[in-house]
Amino acid sequence: MIELNNLTKRYGRFTAVDGIDLTIPAGELYGLLGPNGAGKTTTMRMIAGILQPSAGSIRVAGIDIREDPIGAKSRLGFIPDRPFVYDKLTGAEFLRFVAGLYGQEGEVIDRRIDELLELFELLPWRDELTESYSHGMRQKLIISSALLHRPEVIVVDEPMIGLDPKSARLLKDLLRQFVSRGGTVLMSTHTLEIAEAMCDRIAIVQGGKIVAAGTMDELRIQTSTGDASLEELFLKLTGGLSEWELSELFDR
Amino acid sequence: MSFSIAEAPSRSAGVLDILGPKWRSLRARIRRERSGAGARTVLLVLLGAGFWTAVFGVSYRVLKYFKGVEEIGPLLAGKLLAVGLLSFVAILLLSNLVTALSTFFLAKDLDMLVAAPVDWIWFYLAKLGETLAHSSWMVVLMVVPILTAYGVVFGGGPLFPLVALATLLPFFLLPTVIGSVITLVLVNIFPARRARDLLSLVALSVMAGLVLFLRLAQPEQLARPEGYRNLLEFIAALRAPSHPLLPSEWAASALMNWLLRIRDPLPLLLLWSTAAAFIVIGASLHRRLYMAGFTKSQEGANTAAGRAPWHRVVRALLGWLPVTRREFVLKDLKIFFRDATQWSQLILLAVLLIVYIFNIRALPLYTGERVPYVLVTLVVFLNQGLGGFVLSAIAARFIFPSVSLEGRQLWLLRSSPLDLQAMLWSKYWVGTLPLLVLALGIGVITNRMLHAPPFMMLLSTITTVCYTLAVGALALGLGVLFPQFETENAAQIPTSFGGLVFMMAAVSLLTLIIVIEAVPIAEQLRIWQSGGQPGSSTSLLVAMGAVFIVCALATVLPLRVGLRRLAALEA
Numbered sequence: 001m002i003e004l005n006n007l008t009k010r011y012g013r014f015t016a017v018d019g020i021d022l023t024i025p026a027g028e029l030y031g032l033l034g035p036n037g038a039g040k041t042t043t044m045r046m047i048a049g050i051l052q053p054s055a056g057s058i059r060v061a062g063i064d065i066r067e068d069p070i071g072a073k074s075r076l077g078f079i080p081d082r083p084f085v086y087d088k089l090t091g092a093e094f095l096r097f098v099a100g101l102y103g104q105e106g107e108v109i110d111r112r113i114d115e116l117l118e119l120f121e122l123l124p125w126r127d128e129l130t131e132s133y134s135h136g137m138r139q140k141l142i143i144s145s146a147l148l149h150r151p152e153v154i155v156v157d158e159p160m161i162g163l164d165p166k167s168a169r170l171l172k173d174l175l176r177q178f179v180s181r182g183g184t185v186l187m188s189t190h191t192l193e194i195a196e197a198m199c200d201r202i203a204i205v206q207g208g209k210i211v212a213a214g215t216m217d218e219l220r221i222q223t224s225t226g227d228a229s230l231e232e233l234f235l236k237l238t239g240g241l242s243e244w245e246l247s248e249l250f251d252r
Numbered sequence: 253m254s255f256s257i258a259e260a261p262s263r264s265a266g267v268l269d270i271l272g273p274k275w276r277s278l279r280a281r282i283r284r285e286r287s288g289a290g291a292r293t294v295l296l297v298l299l300g301a302g303f304w305t306a307v308f309g310v311s312y313r314v315l316k317y318f319k320g321v322e323e324i325g326p327l328l329a330g331k332l333l334a335v336g337l338l339s340f341v342a343i344l345l346l347s348n349l350v351t352a353l354s355t356f357f358l359a360k361d362l363d364m365l366v367a368a369p370v371d372w373i374w375f376y377l378a379k380l381g382e383t384l385a386h387s388s389w390m391v392v393l394m395v396v397p398i399l400t401a402y403g404v405v406f407g408g409g410p411l412f413p414l415v416a417l418a419t420l421l422p423f424f425l426l427p428t429v430i431g432s433v434i435t436l437v438l439v440n441i442f443p444a445r446r447a448r449d450l451l452s453l454v455a456l457s458v459m460a461g462l463v464l465f466l467r468l469a470q471p472e473q474l475a476r477p478e479g480y481r482n483l484l485e486f487i488a489a490l491r492a493p494s495h496p497l498l499p500s501e502w503a504a505s506a507l508m509n510w511l512l513r514i515r516d517p518l519p520l521l522l523l524w525s526t527a528a529a530f531i532v533i534g535a536s537l538h539r540r541l542y543m544a545g546f547t548k549s550q551e552g553a554n555t556a557a558g559r560a561p562w563h564r565v566v567r568a569l570l571g572w573l574p575v576t577r578r579e580f581v582l583k584d585l586k587i588f589f590r591d592a593t594q595w596s597q598l599i600l601l602a603v604l605l606i607v608y609i610f611n612i613r614a615l616p617l618y619t620g621e622r623v624p625y626v627l628v629t630l631v632v633f634l635n636q637g638l639g640g641f642v643l644s645a646i647a648a649r650f651i652f653p654s655v656s657l658e659g660r661q662l663w664l665l666r667s668s669p670l671d672l673q674a675m676l677w678s679k680y681w682v683g684t685l686p687l688l689v690l691a692l693g694i695g696v697i698t699n700r701m702l703h704a705p706p707f708m709m710l711l712s713t714i715t716t717v718c719y720t721l722a723v724g725a726l727a728l729g730l731g732v733l734f735p736q737f738e739t740e741n742a743a744q745i746p747t748s749f750g751g752l753v754f755m756m757a758a759v760s761l762l763t764l765i766i767v768i769e770a771v772p773i774a775e776q777l778r779i780w781q782s783g784g785q786p787g788s789s790t791s792l793l794v795a796m797g798a799v800f801i802v803c804a805l806a807t808v809l810p811l812r813v814g815l816r817r818l819a820a821l822e823a
Contacts, residue, residue, distance in 0.1 A: 098668070
């Protein structure tokens with residue numbers, strides 16, 4: 001599970017994340033939505049231990065990340081939005097290195113590496129340097145690396161960018177299976193259809209704060225939008241240009 | 253702002269439109285650095301002023317001396333300028349080869365520029381200008397104090413800066429055009445990434461060859477004219493590198509003609525007409541080959557990297573290490589030997605060492621006469637200092653950039669349960685252990701060549717071990733404090749501000765060690781002069797203890813500070 005308590009991140013006078021409280025129990029896929037610059041990525045990077053919070057606390061699988069960062073990170077798999085990997089390592093070498101970071105080695109891990117590469121159709125490129133991989137291939141490699149050590153919690157930032165439809169479908173199925181076996185997923189996405197179809201609950205973030213949270217039905221009640229789609233809900237909460245305003249732009 | 257479909261633009265974007273964002277980014281960066289880091293700016297200004305003053309001072313004294321030599325004085329000054337400019341041409345050509353690949357084929361703005369309705373000629377001239385600026389600024393900084401000295405000594409007058417500008421502009425343009433043409437052709441043959449590796453390798457090898465050639469040519473013989481049979485042979489030796497078809501010769505003649513009041517516009521005409529002709533040739537080649545080359549530069553290279561046998565050997569050798577440290581060491585080794593911008597530095601290192609050992613061998617110490625003990629001891633002591641400086645330069649090249657090179661992958665290291673101490677430990681030993689072997693190797697070899705007395709050999713060996721361990725830690729610690737996460741080329745990291753701070757810190761440490769050891773060495777020499785037998789003494793033991801403590805502090809403190817900073821780094 002993931003517990004965020006008054007999570008805050010300030011850069012000088014600018015507050016990127018403003019006192020977020022959130023609890024995601026085991027067995028739930030939680031969606032984090034919001035316009036660009038709302039604070040989603042900053043929140044996720046704090047949960048992953050990459051950024052240090054200015055205030056508040058984070059618990060991953062019941063472990064406080066500040067008190068026991070190694071324990072918390074051992075139970076977490078992080079998939080960032082930008083797939084930076086070591087260009088001069090092959091796909092298999094990269095996964096072996098990541099396994100080493102989690103203290104894992106041996107035949108079992110070698111077998112798992114091959115299984116994951118096969119699952120994501122990267123096996124033919126296992127001994128190619130990642131500098132020759134496409135964006136999507138790198139993304140699939142990073143997803144494999146996050147699953148390698150069998151985490152309890154997965155934090156995934158914009159997972160579908162660069163993935164072909166087949167891989168996107170595979171990832172959706174993987175994440176759903178992962179939560180059905182008791183795992184926890186926190187996912188940010190701009191693709192509202194994916195969020196609506198996949199997430200058990202959704203939080204909409206704006207200006208570093210959660211402006212609405214809950215299941216789709218709960219969100220509709222909170223915003224009094226009847227049977228509106230997630231897109232309409234999102235635009236109502238975050239503001240968006242109407243069709244009339246857009247046509248004005250072209251006519252001017 | 254309108255989103256309706258536009259008509260064709262009334263004019264194509266010009267050179268200034270294309271270069272505008274670069275210029276504005278540079279201005280913004282300078283403004284930011286000025287407001288954010290006052291101490292850094294002051295330090296850089298002081299260092300720059302010191303460097304300029306030193307170069308001007310040396311050039312001024314040499315030229316003043318030459319001017320006083322009857323008949324051949326101006327000839328010597330002219331030849332010196334021609335040789336200097338020839339070296340600059342070589343450096344500029346190499347620098348342009350690497351820079352042109354980035355500006356024409358790998359820069360981030362290319363997708364946008366190539367897709368925009370920009371006329372090819374303006375695109376070519378803008379990118380040529382960008383290459384010129386990037387590759388030549390360092391040489392310009394070097395040339396200014398030298399030419400100022402020429403102007404002052406030979407009375408160039410207020411118009412001399414304009415003459416210098418008119419001479420140097422075509423002089424700098426020529427290697428830029430040649431470098432970009434060679435790059436253009438290479439990219440049409442090889443994929444861009446392979447071409448970059450190839451160019452880095454070629455540039456470094458040529459640079460190394462140049463250094464080796466200049467050293468093995470024994471220029472110190474020129475300072476000993478008695479070694480020549482007659483004056484004509486001496487002058488012939490001075491003239492050796494010049495050639496009437498070299499642009500450096502034209503540039504030197506153009507400048508010297510002005511300074512010596514000789515009315516001969518031919519060198520300047522040759523420079524401008526050749527530069528203009530080369531730009532025309534370069535532009536026509538660009539028009540024919542650029543799009544094919546740019547398309548090819550988007551392709552990846554064939555980058556299969558199978559499981560090499562040495563991987564298994566090293567893995568077995570490192571079997572005793574915990575898995576995280578072992579995988580880290582293996583990863584660092586693989587990346588080092590696969591990245592041409594990293595391993596090719598070994599070529600430069602090898603040349604540096606050859607030149608260093610050659611210099612020691614060339615010392616006129618053992619030429620038949622009995623060499624005084626005092627002299628040998630002093631030279632061995634000096635050798636220790638020089639060796640320390642060489643080690644610092646190597647640490648700056650190989651250990652200082654190691655954390656910066658993790659930049660883009662920091663998300664992985666920070667989000668994994670990696671113990672940061674393990675990472676720092678791996679970086680420290682991967683860099684320091686080979687440095688230690690090397691340091692002991694050159695220390696023992698050069699000391700044996702110098703017939704160092706036993707106590708100096710012992711002192712030198714212990715100092716080398718302590719200093720190497722400290723300088724490795726200093727390089728790593730300061731590398732964490734001054735990271736360059738956005739740099740893709742490892743070779744550029746040591747030339748950053750942090751690299752400068754590291755070199756200053758390393759030299760200060762070296763100076764401190766030398767000062768501490770100078771006291772007992774002077775005492776040993778006094779014992780020898782009064783007829784006693786040099787050996788161990790209380791002051792020697794105290795000095796060695798002090799060196800040990802200083803080096804231990806210089807090892808532990810940077811690593812601790814580095815570890816703390818690493819923990820606070822946000823990716």
